Amino acid sequence: MPYEPLLLRNAGKPGSETIDAYLASGGYQGLRRVLKESTPEKMVEEVKASGLRGRGGAGFATGVKWGFLPKTRDKPRYLCINADESEPGTFKDRLLIEKDPHLVLEGIILSAYAIECRTAFFYIRGEFHQGCRVFQRAVDEAYAKGFLGKNILGSGYDLDLVLYRGAGAYICGEETALLESLEGKRGLPRIKPPFPAIVGLYGCPTIINNVETLANVTLIAERGAAWYATIGRPPKNTGPKLYCLSGHVKRPGVYEAPLGVPLMELIEERAGGLLRPDRPLKAVVPGGSSMRILPASKCDVLMDFDSLVAAGSMLGSAAVIVMDAGTCMVWALLSLARFYAHESCGQCTPCREGTGWFVKILERLEAGQGRPEDVDLLTDVANKVEGNTICPFGEAIAWPVQSYVKTFREEYEEHVRRKGCPLAATATVS
Amino acid sequence: MAEPKEPQQPPSPPPGPALPAAGPDDVSLLIDDRPVVVRKGTTVLQAAEQAGLLVPHYCYHAGLSIAGNCRMCLVEIEKAPKLQIGCATAAAQGMVVRTQTARVKSTREAIMEFLLINHPLDCPICDQAGECRLQQYEAAYGAGRSRFNEEKVHFPKRYDIGRNVVFDAERCIKCTRCVRFCDEVSKTHELALFDRGDHAIIGTFPGRPLDNPYSGNTVDICPVGALTWKPFRFRARVWFLRDVPSACAGCARGCSVNLATYNNRIHRITPRQNMQVNRFWICDAGRESHAPLSERPRLAGPRALAACKGGPQQEAAWEEALDRAAELLRETAKAHGSGALAGIVSARLSVEDLHLARKALSEAAGIPRLGVPPHVEGEDDHLLIRRDRTPNAKGAALAGPGAPHAGRVKEILEDVAAGRVRALVVVGEDPLGDGLIDAAALGRLDALIVIDWWKSPTAEAAHVALPSCGYGECEGVLVNFEGRAQRMRAALRPWAEAEPTWRILRELGRRFGLAGEYPTASAVFDEVAATVPAFAGLSHRALGGLGAVVKEA
Ligand SMILES: Cc1cc2nc3c(=O)[nH]c(=O)nc-3n(C[C@H](O)[C@H](O)[C@H](O)COP(=O)(O)O)c2cc1C
Ligand code: SF4
Ligand code: SF4
Ligand code: SF4
């Protein structure tokens, strides 16, 4: 049975970003129903029952997270939508924002209603110029049609949404750095606890959710948690998912499939297979650049939260980066390390100093000046970064370093022995 | 987009000692098998400190918010899969903390290695050497080797980040203590962290250097040699310095300070923690209040005019000069009556000095009027600085000749100008230099007797000038505006022939029949304690390092 897209149901159609097209396809019906028939508590229960897990990287159960809000109502509660999408290889939220902003917006309104928030902040990556324009127009349309603002659809519920453009730092996608940035400060992650659900934006209880997570809330409101929970691999990996395929595949792009789709199906059937017939698969990063790499031998895996943990990696942002046999694993890691060295906020010692150190060692290895002890040194430095930092950015570079070196150790040693890259002549390093 | 999930659990610990019972506002926990009871809200690092265990730390400072960025304080907490930072983790009932495990130790080694890979290691030319946390902790917790074979990151060195502060960005460990100080304590917001990754650097905003009345505290709290105090740079290796606890005499706050001395000189003044007075801080003016000691010309020995008027001052022996002073006073009283005698006494002097001023000048010599000039400047600020620049106004009011009173001083000086006052004793004040009187008017006096530490214009005009100890050369008590009595300590040998003011006054008093022994400042203070109710029960010893509050009516 061919899979009927849910998240991308409108995305390909002309004018899909307009409110008219969205309404014509039955949009905002879920919101109407919920505002009329449901309550915030019931909405939270509904999301819990759906099994929805966050699509921003950690896969934390969305309804459970909402449940962490304090029971008191003495402070305003805020919803921050994480649209900072900057993880290398990840470009799914951008598609939703540009092509179906109202699907996202409806999910935002529903979620804000569920957590009793009256001001939501849409934190969008600054470089998303098109996305910004499109989303602002969608917000304006929603205000004009009474989906935002005072007394939404006559329900007595008020919600304002503020669009806020980031200034171009990957770290501002980390939820507490995002809050700092929203408050007008430098995007430095906060120490936790306290967690944002208790002390978040401007010291008030705050929920931070990913764009795709909230788009899923629209689906749940439309057709119910029971229906939603049948999609994917229930009970713990439910719902549709957007996968970003990049690297050495014929048709890179965003593909929708249920959670639990086989990785090889995504690569071979959806993305058209490997780019060059003469180069077999070497490795895949299944969940965005921060996740551990899987060698080809481990790529027979289902793409969901728990299957990937079992395989030694994580679903992360579901950015599938495909590397064929022409890829130098020292170079690939160097390229990654450069990104992380550039993006480390510089706040805490292990990450600030470790990220730059990785780059320097890897540059030497690539340049043929590696020493035998460098290979273990990389791993040891990564081990000392892991678990010792303020925010998970530390792991986001430690895990790749550990896994690239462990999985392709021979290649690292060969760089030392041969004083350079054995693949230099053939590698597709572009 | 990783969120860490650490799989491994620490091995379950051997059974330790039982937890002590905790009160309703307390929690009890075990730190390295030591039972500790602390107030709720105490952090693990502070709890360990209370138990006498040091959790090494860079970014934590008791006077600042928690940043949690250096990661030096990572400790093991039972049931937590990851190490936790002691500075930000609240002690909880039943918590089991370990600060000495192999895992903690290897993590500290790693943090030290990270901190040093891009550090210039220029200890031999660094002012902080000897009191640098990098040095201390590398010795105590480091692996003693580096595996870093790369070019280090380079940053500006010897950079004037403020009027009095020099910044070496290569030595900086980005603990942000200085930034937090400017945000939270001075509230002047000059500093911030700029750039990212290993290029992160502390800096200022264009056109706004680090320049606030408290900027020197950033230097004190900088755990490394990144921020240095310009006046102290390259002046002395800190291991030669000896810190003498004292109180600042810069204003009515009377901050607790340390006077760092070497070769009979104060090289710097730093704050000494006193939660009742100045917490951890002092102002820049107080920090530099030792400068006049070396900048102003000192009065080396007693001086007296050979003949009565007009001739130049000449060196005199102490006895001779004191005799001359007494004789002048006596002659004036005889010729014009005791109403022609007056005195100006400073509220910058100690309680002991002021007590003897009263005893010797008022009671023994019968000088009917003593005036105490006020010194005010600016306004009280939000932190420490008081507009009242006299450190002992309260002491003068309680134990000395009275509270500072501009009117009374003015009256006396007008009487000098009018020729009604013909002999004036000035102790620790400079009415001529301060513009309270002009030279011609002062010149009408038959006797001007000045006790001061420097050759002030008034002292230069004196018939008898008697050299007293400068700041840091004598013992004494100051009472701050809140009534806290604190000790000033003698950190230096008196300059040349200088004597403590109270002793000079004692000797002068003896020439008028003053009876008491007054062998030491502490004995003088004992008499104050015995005779002035506000000081009842106090003694130098009882004041200790942090002082005590006097009992005001
Ligand atoms: C370095 C770093 C970057 C991140 N970037 C993003 C991002 O761009 N978008 C996002 O949704 N989550 C990002 N996250 C994850 C967020 O911190 C947070 O977990 C997420 O927004 C929660 O949303 P969810 O519960 O809906 O998944 C990032 C995390 C880290 C550590
Ligand atoms: S782990 Fe890296 S990005 Fe996160 S707070 Fe520390 S330095 Fe910043
Ligand atoms: S200058 Fe000193 S106090 Fe400021 S961040 Fe650097 S090391 Fe810390
Ligand atoms: S505030 Fe007053 S007492 Fe404190 S250091 Fe400054 S001058 Fe001295």
Ligand code: FES
């Ligand atoms: S002292 Fe705890 S992280 Fe720096």
